[in-house]
Amino acid sequence: MPFPDTHPALSRALAARGYAEPTPVQAAVLEAEPGRDLLVSAQTGSGKTVAFGLAAAPVLLEDAERLPAAGLPLGLAIAPTRELALQVARELEWLYAEAGARVVTCVGGMDARREQRALAGGCHWVVGTPGRLRDHLERGNLDLSALKVVVLDEADEMLDLGFREDLEEILDATPEGRRTFLFSATLAKDIVALARRYQTEAVRIDTVRRDEPHGDIEYRAVRVAPNELESAVVNILRYFDSPSALIFCATREAVRRLYGSLRERGFPVVALSGEMSQKERSDALQSLRDGHARACVATDVAARGLDLPDLGLVVHAELPVNRATLLHRSGRTGRAGRKGVSVLLVPYTRRRKAEMLLASAGVEAHWSGAPTAEEIRERDQVRMLEDPILTEAPSDEDLALARKVLEGRAPEVVAAALVRLYRARLPEPEELFEVPDRAPARERGPRERGPREANVMVEDGVWFRLPVGRSKNADPKWLVPLICRLGHVTKKDIGQIRIFDRETRFEISPEAEARFREAVAANDKAEMRVEPSAPPGERPPPRPRPAGKAAPHRKGPRQPGRPNGKPHGAKPPRRPRA
Numbered sequence: 001m002p003f004p005d006t007h008p009a010l011s012r013a014l015a016a017r018g019y020a021e022p023t024p025v026q027a028a029v030l031e032a033e034p035g036r037d038l039l040v041s042a043q044t045g046s047g048k049t050v051a052f053g054l055a056a057a058p059v060l061l062e063d064a065e066r067l068p069a070a071g072l073p074l075g076l077a078i079a080p081t082r083e084l085a086l087q088v089a090r091e092l093e094w095l096y097a098e099a100g101a102r103v104v105t106c107v108g109g110m111d112a113r114r115e116q117r118a119l120a121g122g123c124h125w126v127v128g129t130p131g132r133l134r135d136h137l138e139r140g141n142l143d144l145s146a147l148k149v150v151v152l153d154e155a156d157e158m159l160d161l162g163f164r165e166d167l168e169e170i171l172d173a174t175p176e177g178r179r180t181f182l183f184s185a186t187l188a189k190d191i192v193a194l195a196r197r198y199q200t201e202a203v204r205i206d207t208v209r210r211d212e213p214h215g216d217i218e219y220r221a222v223r224v225a226p227n228e229l230e231s232a233v234v235n236i237l238r239y240f241d242s243p244s245a246l247i248f249c250a251t252r253e254a255v256r257r258l259y260g261s262l263r264e265r266g267f268p269v270v271a272l273s274g275e276m277s278q279k280e281r282s283d284a285l286q287s288l289r290d291g292h293a294r295a296c297v298a299t300d301v302a303a304r305g306l307d308l309p310d311l312g313l314v315v316h317a318e319l320p321v322n323r324a325t326l327l328h329r330s331g332r333t334g335r336a337g338r339k340g341v342s343v344l345l346v347p348y349t350r351r352r353k354a355e356m357l358l359a360s361a362g363v364e365a366h367w368s369g370a371p372t373a374e375e376i377r378e379r380d381q382v383r384m385l386e387d388p389i390l391t392e393a394p395s396d397e398d399l400a401l402a403r404k405v406l407e408g409r410a411p412e413v414v415a416a417a418l419v420r421l422y423r424a425r426l427p428e429p430e431e432l433f434e435v436p437d438r439a440p441a442r443e444r445g446p447r448e449r450g451p452r453e454a455n456v457m458v459e460d461g462v463w464f465r466l467p468v469g470r471s472k473n474a475d476p477k478w479l480v481p482l483i484c485r486l487g488h489v490t491k492k493d494i495g496q497i498r499i500f501d502r503e504t505r506f507e508i509s510p511e512a513e514a515r516f517r518e519a520v521a522a523n524d525k526a527e528m529r530v531e532p533s534a535p536p537g538e539r540p541p542p543r544p545r546p547a548g549k550a551a552p553h554r555k556g557p558r559q560p561g562r563p564n565g566k567p568h569g570a571k572p573p574r575r576p577r578a
Helices: 006-015 025-033 048-061 082-095 112-120 130-138 155-160 163-172 189-198 226-240 252-264 278-290 323-330 350-360 373-385 396-406 411-424 475-488 510-523
Strands: 037-039 073-079 105-106 127-128 149-152 178-184 203-206 217-224 242-246 269-272 293-296 312-317 340-347 368-370 461-466 494-499 504-508
Touching: 006 048, 006 217, 006 494, 025 037, 025 203, 025 312, 037 048, 037 189, 048 178, 073 130, 073 163, 082 105, 082 127, 082 278, 105 494, 112 130, 112 269, 130 149, 130 163, 155 178, 163 189, 163 323, 178 189, 217 226, 217 350, 226 252, 226 312, 226 373, 226 396, 226 475, 252 269, 252 293, 252 494, 269 278, 293 475, 312 323, 323 340, 323 350, 340 350, 350 396, 368 373, 368 411, 373 396, 373 411, 396 411, 396 461, 461 475, 475 504, 504 510
Parallel strands: 037 178, 037 203, 073 127, 073 149, 105 127, 149 178, 217 340, 217 368, 242 293, 242 312, 269 293, 312 340
Antiparallel strands: 461 504, 494 504
């Protein structure tokens, strides 16, 4: 359906942007009773910024075609992060462009003096983060006395980040008659309490589908060996070939490591983490929006509030810590009616955790191995044959140059050169170890007893152990490359591998022992720490007794109370005097 009762200036802006019909949250906001406050629960990427921009238009513009001359701000939008605030400002700028709106941003990490001058020059909308807005308010740079509309975007995240006091001071400085729009992914008790304090008879709108996962996101769980996570990320990026992708890591160090690994392989990638300066973060995001970078490696905190264009792929390089993080990460894709893919990389040692995580989120994922190099090359062929460069009508200049290229050359030679040029811009896929799809240990029935042993022998080998066994799907197919990588050895340096229920013991040749010990000592992966071990074997036989000494004979049943069967308080018999 078309946008109902929209101001003409905003209608023209929507048409220019290709908005044919409203999203569910936009339709619900526009159909709400005029003049009321709004308490809205909506998913990330549902079009919230346009929704509150449209809802604010009747208050700000009334019957006028354009806004009055810029002076004291009429609208205030508060967002939890710098990136989200800047994104909201960009949306309001194009939405209110024909209405003559001037939008000023006040966010942490930017030049506060420049913001002060912009506020003094007058504006219609102020968009900012709580801390910076409070700072301008206390310094007298921000006057909210003429405010007509206040918007709290992603209020749940602002409270989670500890901005309650800042929000309360800002809202206490706003006039009584303003309209207040509160948007949140969830309507928890603290959100409802905030709404009761600062809203008047708010219309409650809930557009979040709680009984089913996001319908536009396809979830995939990819089995990988613990030592091949980075290689698996490479193959997933190559297989899906999304215009832009977001890769989540748990720590800043993991972001740096994966970013360097992808750059080394030739991927156009940027990184986002909390240690970066505002300029570095802004440059990284601009590279993604311009198409100069096609993937972003980020921590959860750095990726809050990101809205990347054409984001078709989210990769969980490290498993989310809980259900909320899984859904929040995955919700970066599959937005505004577009389809998206969310891929979880699941080491065999974490399979059970991944299954519980997906079950708690109500998500049904397709389980598979990582894309192989052969599958990626097959997709490359299809993509090359469907590339617009082969289907576009050539210009006269192109045809003239093509005829010169064909002079003295066979068409197959020219086509082969085109294939080489196409492949030259693509990073090579990784050769991954093929691993079987195994059910969790609890579903495999009775375990076979006794260790499994590799058919490799080394003389006088030194034994080590890994804290992973059959209960975590240990298998020589991925244990061998893991040992090689952790210990900087080759396959020929590894002797027997014996896999038990909760540990694996393996042999290293004496020639490689010193190198192996030095490498594993520097390993910081506590989950896969290598330790020295005794050789596995049978229980040692009992020590032989001295000749002529009989085994002790116990008379009668053991008496309770003492390990040796003697009652408490019993004294040994006196030895007769000589």
